[in-house]
Amino acid sequence: MRERLPKETYKALKKTIDEGATLDLKIAEVVANAMKDWAIERGATHYTHWFQPMTGMTAEKHDSFISPTSDGRVIMEFSGKELIKGESDASSFPSGGLRATFEARGYTAWDCTSPAFLKEDANGITLYIPTAFCSYTGDALDKKTPLLRSMEAISKQALRILRLFGNTTTKKVITTVGAEQEYFLVDKKLYEKRKDLIFTGRTLFGALPPKGQEKEDHYYGSIKERVAAFMQELDIELWKLGVPAKTKHNEVAPAQFEIAPIFDTTNVAADHNQLIMETLKKVADRHGFACLLHEKPFAGVNGSGKHNNWSLSTxxxxNLLKPGRTPHENIQFLLFLTAIIKAVDLHADLLRVSAANPGNDHRLGANEAPPAIISIFLGDQLTEILEQIETGCDVCSKEREILEIGVSTLPQMRKDTTDRNRTSPFAFTGNKFEFRMVPSSASISDPNVITNTIVADVLCEMADELEQAEDFDKAVRKLLRRTIREHKRVIFNGNGYSNEWIEEAARRGLPNIASTVEAIPALITEKAINLFERHKVLSKTELCSRFEILLEDYINTITIEAKTMLLMAKRQILPVGIKFSAQVAESISKIKNIGDFDVSAQVELLEEVTKTLASFKRNLNNLEEAAHKASNMEADSYKKACYYRDVVCAEMKKLREDADHLETIIDEEIWPMPTYSDLLFQL
Structure with missing residues (x-):
C-alpha cells in the first residue's frame, strides 16, 4: 500500500484502519485502482468479495475486471464503488428468518482492516477482498459484522478505563487472537470407503484398535515423511496468502496434528483461520490425504479443538493483560483481569453457546478437552494476589524460583510463576486467556464476539462507577475487592475432569450445560438481548435468527448422521453379518457331516453373531422409526432438537454398540469398511 498509493491516500486509509475513521469514496477510488493494478500485474483476471455467512464457511462470487467500451472492446477496470460494495443473494444463505425467499438482496461491504490477498487455484489468480455481509434491512447475515461491532465496543470501553489511569495517547484498544487448529489426516483411499466420513466428517461406526494413544508416543513425536511433505507445502501455501503459520506438530491422538499462526487482530485472525481450514483440505488432497476437522472423528480417542488465545493490546x-514483574502493584492489569473474571462468571452461558455444536458434544469433558462447566484458571500467583486484595492483607507477588533440574551443565532457568492447566476451559497463560472449548470445525468469530462483548459490558460498568469517584485510587481498590468477592466462584485451579469438581461447581452455582441444545437458548434470554443491544453488537432480531440457525444446524446434522447410519447398517453391516453367520453355520454343518467332532467354538461364535445381529436389527428398526418420527414432527425447533438429542441420538448409540461388537468378531476379510486400525495407523 505504501509503495502503490499516493502519500495522502495512504495516510487516509491507514487512519481508517488504525483509528476507525470514515473512508471517503474518493479515497476508495484511488485504492481500488491501485489494488486492481497490483492484482493484474500478478496475473489476476477476477476479483471476489469474500465473506463469512452463517454456514460457518466462506462464500465468494467471482467477477472479472473487464468492462465494455463504446467501440466494442473491453478495458480492465475496478471502481471504488465495486471495492466498497458488492451484491449477493441473501435468501439462499442461513438467515434464521431475517430474509424470506422473495427477499433476496444482500450487500457485501469491504473490511479494509483485513488485508486483501491473491489466491491461485484451478480458476487462475483471483483478488480476494474480505467483506462483511448484511441484508437489505441492515441486519448482519454473517459472522464478521458482529465481530467488527464487538471490537469497536470493547475498544470504546477499554479506552474509558485507560483514560482514568491517565493514558491520553492510546487511540484504540485491539483484541488479538491466535487460534491453534487441530486436525486429523487419513489416507484418502481409505476415507473414500467410509460413507460416514464422507457425509458427516466423523466415523459413526468403529471399534477401538488394539493400540490407541495410551502409550502417549505420538504427541510431539517425529513427523512422518509423508506428513512432513504435506506440512511443508501447507506452510508455503499459507504464507502465499499472508497467513503467518508458525507452529506445527503431532497432536495427542494417532494421525492427529496441530498448526498455529502468529497472533493478529481478531478479525484478521478469524479470516486467517478460515483460510487455514480451507488450505488444510486442499493441500491434504494433493498429498493423498483427507483432512478431518470434525471435533470427534474417532470415538474413544482425543478430539480436535481450536484453542482461542485472546488478549487486549493498545x-x-x-499488552493490557501482561502482569509485569510485580503484578500486585499493577492496578491497571488487576482491574482488567477482574473485569474478565466477572464477565466470565456472569455470562458463562453465552461462552458455552459460543463453543456449542453437535461435534463438540462428543468431545467436551475428556481426552484433553475441557469440561462443559465454564471456569477460569489463574494459577497460584494471581489467585494468591486476588485473595490478599479481597481480605485486605498486605499484597505481594510470588517470586519466580530457579528450576532445579539436577544437571550442572544445563542452563539455569526461572520457573514461571504458575503451572498450566489443560482441563480448564478459560485459562490465563501469562499474558492472554486461552479459551480451549472452541470446536475445531467452527469459525472463531462467535467465541470472540461473545468474549469481546461481555468484557466490554463489565468495563463499561466499572468506568461508570470510577468516573464518578472523588478518590480514584480508593475507589478502584474498593471495586477490586468487591468484584473478587462476588465473582471468585468461577476461579478453579484444580482438575476439571474430576467428579469432585462437578459437585463443587454445583455448590458454587456454576452452570453445567452438557449439550448444544441446552446451550442455544442462552442467546435469546432477556439478559443476553439487553447486553448485545446495549453495545450495538447484535439486535434482538439478529439474536433470534442465530438461535434458529443453530437449532436448524443441530437438527440437520443429526438427521444426516442418522440417515447415514441407516444406509451403512442396511447396505453394508447387516448383509456382511448375515453372510458371516451363514458361513459359520455352513462350517458347523460340514464338520458334523464328517464326524463327531467338537464344534462348540463354532456354535458359540454363531450364537454370539446371531444374537448381536438380532439386537442390531431391532436397534436399526428403532432408529429408523425415531428418525422418521423426528422428521415429521410439527413442534417448534427447540422441541424438535430436544427429541433428536434425547431419542434419535440414543438410538444411534445403541446401534453403534452392536455394530462395533460385530466388527470385533466378523472376519476382517469381509468387513465392509476400513477400521480404526487402518484409518489411524496407515499414513
Whole structure:
C-alpha cells in the first residue's frame, strides 16, 4: 500500500484502519485502482468479495475486471464503488428468518482492516477482498459484522478505563487472537470407503484398535515423511496468502496434528483461520490425504479443538493483560483481569453457546478437552494476589524460583510463576486467556464476539462507577475487592475432569450445560438481548435468527448422521453379518457331516453373531422409526432438537454398540469398511 498509493491516500486509509475513521469514496477510488493494478500485474483476471455467512464457511462470487467500451472492446477496470460494495443473494444463505425467499438482496461491504490477498487455484489468480455481509434491512447475515461491532465496543470501553489511569495517547484498544487448529489426516483411499466420513466428517461406526494413544508416543513425536511433505507445502501455501503459520506438530491422538499462526487482530485472525481450514483440505488432497476437522472423528480417542488465545493490546503496543514483574502493584492489569473474571462468571452461558455444536458434544469433558462447566484458571500467583486484595492483607507477588533440574551443565532457568492447566476451559497463560472449548470445525468469530462483548459490558460498568469517584485510587481498590468477592466462584485451579469438581461447581452455582441444545437458548434470554443491544453488537432480531440457525444446524446434522447410519447398517453391516453367520453355520454343518467332532467354538461364535445381529436389527428398526418420527414432527425447533438429542441420538448409540461388537468378531476379510486400525495407523 505504501509503495502503490499516493502519500495522502495512504495516510487516509491507514487512519481508517488504525483509528476507525470514515473512508471517503474518493479515497476508495484511488485504492481500488491501485489494488486492481497490483492484482493484474500478478496475473489476476477476477476479483471476489469474500465473506463469512452463517454456514460457518466462506462464500465468494467471482467477477472479472473487464468492462465494455463504446467501440466494442473491453478495458480492465475496478471502481471504488465495486471495492466498497458488492451484491449477493441473501435468501439462499442461513438467515434464521431475517430474509424470506422473495427477499433476496444482500450487500457485501469491504473490511479494509483485513488485508486483501491473491489466491491461485484451478480458476487462475483471483483478488480476494474480505467483506462483511448484511441484508437489505441492515441486519448482519454473517459472522464478521458482529465481530467488527464487538471490537469497536470493547475498544470504546477499554479506552474509558485507560483514560482514568491517565493514558491520553492510546487511540484504540485491539483484541488479538491466535487460534491453534487441530486436525486429523487419513489416507484418502481409505476415507473414500467410509460413507460416514464422507457425509458427516466423523466415523459413526468403529471399534477401538488394539493400540490407541495410551502409550502417549505420538504427541510431539517425529513427523512422518509423508506428513512432513504435506506440512511443508501447507506452510508455503499459507504464507502465499499472508497467513503467518508458525507452529506445527503431532497432536495427542494417532494421525492427529496441530498448526498455529502468529497472533493478529481478531478479525484478521478469524479470516486467517478460515483460510487455514480451507488450505488444510486442499493441500491434504494433493498429498493423498483427507483432512478431518470434525471435533470427534474417532470415538474413544482425543478430539480436535481450536484453542482461542485472546488478549487486549493498545494501538501503541501495550499488552493490557501482561502482569509485569510485580503484578500486585499493577492496578491497571488487576482491574482488567477482574473485569474478565466477572464477565466470565456472569455470562458463562453465552461462552458455552459460543463453543456449542453437535461435534463438540462428543468431545467436551475428556481426552484433553475441557469440561462443559465454564471456569477460569489463574494459577497460584494471581489467585494468591486476588485473595490478599479481597481480605485486605498486605499484597505481594510470588517470586519466580530457579528450576532445579539436577544437571550442572544445563542452563539455569526461572520457573514461571504458575503451572498450566489443560482441563480448564478459560485459562490465563501469562499474558492472554486461552479459551480451549472452541470446536475445531467452527469459525472463531462467535467465541470472540461473545468474549469481546461481555468484557466490554463489565468495563463499561466499572468506568461508570470510577468516573464518578472523588478518590480514584480508593475507589478502584474498593471495586477490586468487591468484584473478587462476588465473582471468585468461577476461579478453579484444580482438575476439571474430576467428579469432585462437578459437585463443587454445583455448590458454587456454576452452570453445567452438557449439550448444544441446552446451550442455544442462552442467546435469546432477556439478559443476553439487553447486553448485545446495549453495545450495538447484535439486535434482538439478529439474536433470534442465530438461535434458529443453530437449532436448524443441530437438527440437520443429526438427521444426516442418522440417515447415514441407516444406509451403512442396511447396505453394508447387516448383509456382511448375515453372510458371516451363514458361513459359520455352513462350517458347523460340514464338520458334523464328517464326524463327531467338537464344534462348540463354532456354535458359540454363531450364537454370539446371531444374537448381536438380532439386537442390531431391532436397534436399526428403532432408529429408523425415531428418525422418521423426528422428521415429521410439527413442534417448534427447540422441541424438535430436544427429541433428536434425547431419542434419535440414543438410538444411534445403541446401534453403534452392536455394530462395533460385530466388527470385533466378523472376519476382517469381509468387513465392509476400513477400521480404526487402518484409518489411524496407515499414513
Amino acid at each position: 494501538d501503541d503496543g501495550q
